[in-house]
Amino acid sequence: MSRYERTYGTDWESLTADEAVERAYAVGVAERLGERNRAELRQLYESVETTYDRSMVELAYEQGRTEAKAAAADAGTPGALWSTLVTEGSVELPDGDDDPSGLPPALSRVEMLDLSSPDSTDSLDLPEFLD
Template sequence: MSRYEREFDSGWESMDKDEATTRAYAIGVAERLGEDNREALKAIYAEMESAYHRSMVELAYEEGRNEAKAAADPGADDADAVWAELVQGEVTTVDPDDVPTSGRDSLPGALDSGDLLDRQDVDSTEPVDRPDFLER
């Protein structure tokens, strides 16, 4: 029994586009991990009623393949870890002390909040004052 078959029920009667894209993503991950589930993917395609929904399923399938390829360490036998991370959604927690706040790994300066959006003082009349060069 494949990872996909263990995770998802194969006896479905109909499915909506959200479930179809989730399943297609999982099939893409499983295929990249060496399991063939083409028949299930064909059944999902057949269930979709429009070309738009079929293209969404295709995109989800390709995304699953690409993310599994990126997550898999070449030469390592970590297929179960890749499946758990990408499909089962096991959450990886990050210690707040490890979050970058400055330096090379922080947000670039262009994404910092700028002064343009800061509100001016309500009582400020400087923008409408007479320029200094006109005063004697």
């Protein structure tokens, strides 16, 4: 059983986009440790609905691979590297950033891309600066 399977498990039915991003990061770290899990990565892509969320999953996966490669020399053992990057949640946010998810700002959700509901009339209102 791989580190990823012990930490997260693979018997999930559905995930939120944030959970898929977190797991994709862990899959990237695990791959750098020699534990490929392409089937899980494919399922993570399929678990999210929008292209934006799929790109976030891809970015998180690549970020996990990159950070694991960069930290490999300092961590010593694969277990220490996994613990540092994944289980301890060592991602540090800059001061003043209140994102509780612990994700780097580049992986946080962009609110301007969130669309209003189709039944909303907000798109017909005057912009705030014209009021």
